[in-house]
Amino acid sequence: MKFGAVACALVAGGVALTPLALCAEDLKPEQITVARVPARMKRVYVMDPVLPHMVDGRVYVLDAKDLTLKGMMESGFAGMMAAAPDKGRVYVAASFYARLTRGARTDVIQVYDDETLKVIDEIPVPTLRAQALPYRNLFRLNSDGSMIFAQNATPATSVTVVDVASKKNFEAQGPGCYGIYPALANPLRFATLCGDGTATTYTISSDHASAQLKSSAKFFDPQSDPLYTHAEPTRDGYVFLTYSGKLMRLAVDGDTVAAQPAGDAAEGQKGWAPGGYQPFTVDAQAGVAYLLMHDKAVEGSHKAPSVEIWAYDLNAKKLLARSPVAGLIGVTLSASEPNTLFGIDGVANKIVRLAVDPQSRNITPAGEIKLGETAALIEAPR
Amino acid sequence: MSGDPVSKLMGVFDRVAENAARKSAQMIGRRSVLSSLGKILVGGAVLPMLPFDRSARAQGASPASEKTDTDCDYWRYCALDGFLCSCCGGSITSCPPGTEPSTVTWVGTCQNPKDGKDYMVSYNDCCGKTTCGRCLCNSNVRERPGYLLGVHNDINWCMANQPSMYHCTVSVIVGVAG
Numbered sequence: 324m325k326f327g328a329v330a331c332a333l334v335a336g337g338v339a340l341t342p343l344a345l346c347a348e349d350l351k352p353e354q355i356t357v358a359r360v361p362a363r364m365k366r367v368y369v370m371d372p373v374l375p376h377m378v379d380g381r382v383y384v385l386d387a388k389d390l391t392l393k394g395m396m397e398s399g400f401a402g403m404m405a406a407a408p409d410k411g412r413v414y415v416a417a418s419f420y421a422r423l424t425r426g427a428r429t430d431v432i433q434v435y436d437d438e439t440l441k442v443i444d445e446i447p448v449p450t451l452r453a454q455a456l457p458y459r460n461l462f463r464l465n466s467d468g469s470m471i472f473a474q475n476a477t478p479a480t481s482v483t484v485v486d487v488a489s490k491k492n493f494e495a496q497g498p499g500c501y502g503i504y505p506a507l508a509n510p511l512r513f514a515t516l517c518g519d520g521t522a523t524t525y526t527i528s529s530d531h532a533s534a535q536l537k538s539s540a541k542f543f544d545p546q547s548d549p550l551y552t553h554a555e556p557t558r559d560g561y562v563f564l565t566y567s568g569k570l571m572r573l574a575v576d577g578d579t580v581a582a583q584p585a586g587d588a589a590e591g592q593k594g595w596a597p598g599g600y601q602p603f604t605v606d607a608q609a610g611v612a613y614l615l616m617h618d619k620a621v622e623g624s625h626k627a628p629s630v631e632i633w634a635y636d637l638n639a640k641k642l643l644a645r646s647p648v649a650g651l652i653g654v655t656l657s658a659s660e661p662n663t664l665f666g667i668d669g670v671a672n673k674i675v676r677l678a679v680d681p682q683s684r685n686i687t688p689a690g691e692i693k694l695g696e697t698a699a700l701i702e703a704p705r
Numbered sequence: 706m707s708g709d710p711v712s713k714l715m716g717v718f719d720r721v722a723e724n725a726a727r728k729s730a731q732m733i734g735r736r737s738v739l740s741s742l743g744k745i746l747v748g749g750a751v752l753p754m755l756p757f758d759r760s761a762r763a764q765g766a767s768p769a770s771e772k773t774d775t776d777c778d779y780w781r782y783c784a785l786d787g788f789l790c791s792c793c794g795g796s797i798t799s800c801p802p803g804t805e806p807s808t809v810t811w812v813g814t815c816q817n818p819k820d821g822k823d824y825m826v827s828y829n830d831c832c833g834k835t836t837c838g839r840c841l842c843n844s845n846v847r848e849r850p851g852y853l854l855g856v857h858n859d860i861n862w863c864m865a866n867q868p869s870m871y872h873c874t875v876s877v878i879v880g881v882a883g
Binding site for chain 2 (some may be wrong): 344374376377378400402418420423424425426428453454455456459460474476477478480500501502515516517518545546549550551552581615622623624625626
């Protein structure tokens with residue numbers, strides 16, 4: 324009521340800008356509130372390492388329905404993220420320096436509440452973490468959410484294995500290997516890709532204090548046609564993609580990785596190849612991969628933005644549709660709506676929503692928001 | 706052997722690895738780098754404009770004959786992903802004031818259009834200040850995923866410096882390939 328009286332006094336004093344209604348007896352002063360992300364809202368997370376000022380990384384939280392921005396989470400320098408929607412948590416690993424850009428380095432996994440977007444806990448980890456662009460497979464939860472696997476590079480490579488409940492961790496050596504692919508049904512196991520064309524399977528001891536390693540046979544050529552480290556989970560393993568467009572299924576739940584070819588998206592399509600930082604996504608239910616493809620492909624164009632999105636049938640090993648969607652460097656499938664894709668337009672700095680026609684597999688625009696500076700990872704985990 | 710700049714470079718790389726008692730990892734990377742060096746002609750490739758590349762090409766590149774060390778498609782930058790130190794107070798081979806060269810790095814192979822020769826180029830990051838933010842370039846000839854870390858550029862090569870804050874990247878010729 325005091326504020327109302329002041330406002331009326333200002334009007335009376337000659338500042339004749341305020342309508343008389345402001346002085347009405349029934350005016351109710353507005354209250355400041357703090358927004359909260361609705362629990363049931365389907366979320367899209369966009370991780371932006373903001374390359375022009377890297378100490379200030381962030382994860383944008385968007386409403387999957389219309390791509391409106393609902394809030395953000397800080398990801399410090401070279402952050403990584405992994406969402407745990409069943410727990411209402413998002414784990415965000417980050418490096419911080421005592422004097423912003425200098426001083427002692429601290430690495431922590433920040434535990435965010437996915438409604439308040441507040442840090443509710445922190446898990447310290449060794450300062451070995453790979454300070455890399457936020458590729459999905461550098462920071463993963465295990466199959467039951469009880470452990471986090473964080474890729475290290477000093478530049479020697481290893482994996483920090485974190486027990487979420489106790490916050491204890493240990494370093495599992497991983498010479499020459501990179502990328503983390505948790506077993507789908509065994510919480511104590513994950514695999515990595517290695518520079519000699521093999522994969523290594525890590526089996527963690529029951530006390531969560533050590534790991535046993537077992538290498539597979541060689542199954543890919545890391546020089547002439549490397550596998551992207553991005554991979555998409557299916558019911559019985561992961562789908563991988565090579566620079567030239569060949570697809571491969573890897574079963575990772577056994578004590579060694581088993582690889583199986585899953586087709587060649589660019590077969591007979593001369594000059595076309597995949598590109599981007601998150602260059603494909605898979606609808607595991609339908610057995611369809613959606614790939615960001617560009618023409619005039621040359622050595623070194625493996626991160627080029629899309630010219631088209633191709634839908635490829637992984638079971639029939641057949642190209643289903645080509646849709647003109649340009650500029651994307653990352654794409655992901657909604658976990659809850661199989662006919663909705665979300666993408667990062669890295670050229671125009673936009674996040675886009677795309678609709679898939681379930682019959683033809685043609686893809687059309689269905690919304691966008693101008694957002695971010697150098698977004699590099701997009702996730703729609705529920 | 707020790708006088709050769711590539712050996713020196715790789716020696717640093719290996720020492721870091723040895724300190725962590727994981728030399729085998731780096732030997733894989735080193736062999737891969739060395740086996741690929743000198744074999745591949747990279748000149749003449751016309752790369753598409755990439756995201757995270759919003760300086761020279763994004764603003765309209767100079768004609769090929771007039772490329773300078775502040776253009777993303779200057780020949781030495783064929784595999785450089787980062788901010789050009791030439792735009793940040795340093796030069797093509799010097800770090801800006803107050804920063805320090807990274808102690809570990811990776812090596813690309815680029816063709817100089819003037820003499821047609823392939824050169825090994827060390828992409829050292831300059832470390833210790835906040836990100837420069839000017840002349841962001843993104844070229845990836847012969848770049849490979851992180852399981853070949855010695856030829857990977859989506860990672861902070863200031864990782865072994867103290868502090869490890871990334872500022873910009875220089876391109877230092879360390880040898881002739883082939």
